[in-house]
Amino acid sequence: MIDIQSLKIRRKKLANLIDIPAVLWSGKSPSRNFRANHYPFRASSHFLYFAGITLENAAIKLDNGNLDLFLDNSHSDSSLWYGEMPTREDIAQQIGADNAYPMNALKEQINEVATIPVQDIFTYGKQREILQRSLSINKDLKKIDEQLMKAIISLRLTHDKTALEEIKKAVDVSVKAHKIGIKSTKKSTTEAQVRAAIESYIISKNMTCAYNSIVTINGEILHNETYDNQLKPGDLLLADVGAETSLGWASDITRTWPVSGKFSSSQRDIYDIVLAAHDVCIEGMKPGVEYRDIHLLGAKVIAEGLVDLGILKGHPESLVEKDTHAIFFPHGIGHLLGLDVHDMEDLGDLAGYQEGRTRSDRFGLGYLRLDRPLKVGMLVTIEPGFYQVPAILNNPKFQEKYYNDVNWDKLKQFSDVRGIRIEDDVLVTETGAEILTKNLPNKAIDIEEMMK
């Protein structure tokens, strides 16, 4: 399962980028309603990248290509509750560690080491206590931590073979799970039932969900995490669900399909525009191309389609310049994908944004999570969408600004299109791009066929 050689190469590559030793903590599962009732543990992604294995309450020291493991053996008492655990030495061997120590040996080895704060607040407290200094990813960011972050980003920005093998496992399970969800819809009466069908397959493969699933007839609520609606025949159902392997690698897929098995003509018209944007974006991907330009390309195709349908008025390019597309497509075209579903977003925009770049304050660009030139081995999502968001469409500021750009009467003919998104996981290759999720159909006709 664990490819030690590949882990050692990652450690060596890091050593080629920085001179300072680094310590990374794995974290601890947070409590739910009392300590023994904890959330499922998820190790810090930076830890996983170099240690290759999920270990709770562990730390690794990376120094000059070597890895030292810090981990306490489990109490003898805990073998009653959790079974016989591998010893620290067993685990060290399993992950190709050079040395293994109990946790309390760590504080003797932390002179001038770089680190990255973990998400788990308990361990974050421990980190600060042991290092005896502040930890931040923002304004108080220490120089050495910043160097470490930038070095890790430059490694994790493109994926090695081992990573891609894991990601493909997550992708395969997610593709099958979506197919099951699509096929289950006609015999389902609630969002929750379709969610159950999708997640059930992921659980059956001993994977977890990489993020809280979105399975909703209210696709216009972008991060909708409730599942209590009844399905009605005229509804579109939007499902954004991705599996994560036991080693922590993620996938991220969205499909939108008609509850009845048949798109209405208005739904089909908009669906085809979103799909066209999706296809053009992926066709436009190759090394060196700016992801921001892919986003703007997607926006232009959506604007063109909406002009053709009579919903927007004017020239697609000038509509995009005015951010008119963002009334209906208010988010970014996608993001990095890897160990995190928004890969390395724990580092703010440090990973997503090329050095020297910052978020735009344009309505149509500000939500873009990635602004870098594409590189071979980079994995991104491409996820254009169309949404009728009441908070936007009913906002007097937008109504006024875009009054003449939108045919508001025409728009009413599309009231059965609340939210559509089509999202695939796309790898940048030498010659262009490879859709890792290509086994999941996305053409309207193929989806209808699957539902028959």
Added chain:
Amino acid sequence: MIDIQSLKIRRKKLANLIDIPAVLWSGKSPSRNFRANHYPFRASSHFLYFAGITLENAAIKLDNGNLDLFLDNSHSDSSLWYGEMPTREDIAQQIGADNAYPMNALKEQINEVATIPVQDIFTYGKQREILQRSLSINKDLKKIDEQLMKAIISLRLTHDKTALEEIKKAVDVSVKAHKIGIKSTKKSTTEAQVRAAIESYIISKNMTCAYNSIVTINGEILHNETYDNQLKPGDLLLADVGAETSLGWASDITRTWPVSGKFSSSQRDIYDIVLAAHDVCIEGMKPGVEYRDIHLLGAKVIAEGLVDLGILKGHPESLVEKDTHAIFFPHGIGHLLGLDVHDMEDLGDLAGYQEGRTRSDRFGLGYLRLDRPLKVGMLVTIEPGFYQVPAILNNPKFQEKYYNDVNWDKLKQFSDVRGIRIEDDVLVTETGAEILTKNLPNKAIDIEEMMK
């Protein structure tokens, strides 16, 4: 959904027990691999008990029967991502609050208030910051906090009609989920597939799991949370899974069944002993009876059964006095059940143990989570078990102490029994006890019938 009258009665009852005002926080969902990727939110149980609704980042002040809600309205930006949220005033009305304020009004109202620390460490930090004092459930426990805890315990220790209605919803879904799991086993090849079948039904009913499911052929690992084993025909499968309603009320059920659909004679022999202990314990329950005696009764029935089988040697009662039963039944007979699956275990043993009582240091009693006389409306689990735990059976200390009590050769004939547990949710009534989970068969013959 929310029964305001019942919430108001709970608030009034609290006011009858304490004079000091209390502030309870709901908490915040912890991050998973980056902030936007959070674990599903679960509000603090004490908050849920009086507020009756899941609200993130909220607080309530309970004073003389009144409830004031502290909650910030969501940012206008967030309606794009999360849809239109109800306002603070809407929510206040929904839960029968007397006043509603933004969060920053709280710090003006916290002169000498009692509180209970939440599990979520971020909010715990906020609690300490706002109250400007330490918070603990152990040695530094403040007198007023202790008074509040004891008052809440005395309320939550027995369940009102509203609570029981919710718990019964969770029970019904859990019962059906277990039936689906049992029936799915013969066509499953892995633990993960059976887990998927069980949890899928819970998800389809828009409920969550009250705790991390145990679905394992290694039932002797008491808190086994891995699901990666293949099922083999001679295995027993142990599933400890319970649903939780959207208002936070839990259920907790364990069944053990043969992968092949048919218990071996050795498995059946032990199963019937565990079931006999289960039945005798429940028959022995009525108001006034000590739960600790129920535990010892269960232990005695297990010892008797094992003597009859020739695994133990001697008189059952003296075997129990020596804790010999605990070699095979090392945990307690059960625990309180309510909003938490181990109800109020966030308060340590303050809820589980009658005032003045502490944990026994006896091997056969120390893991007992509840040591109180039963009262009408108290809901407990009854969950005897038999396990062959290597950490116990291979421990020289136990081998020596119990050398003459165990027929070690005879025991070898039962090597296909690694772990059996039968767990039901049982309510104390005026005349005895009601098994809320009675619709899920537990007789060996009925389970075999279900699997045909």
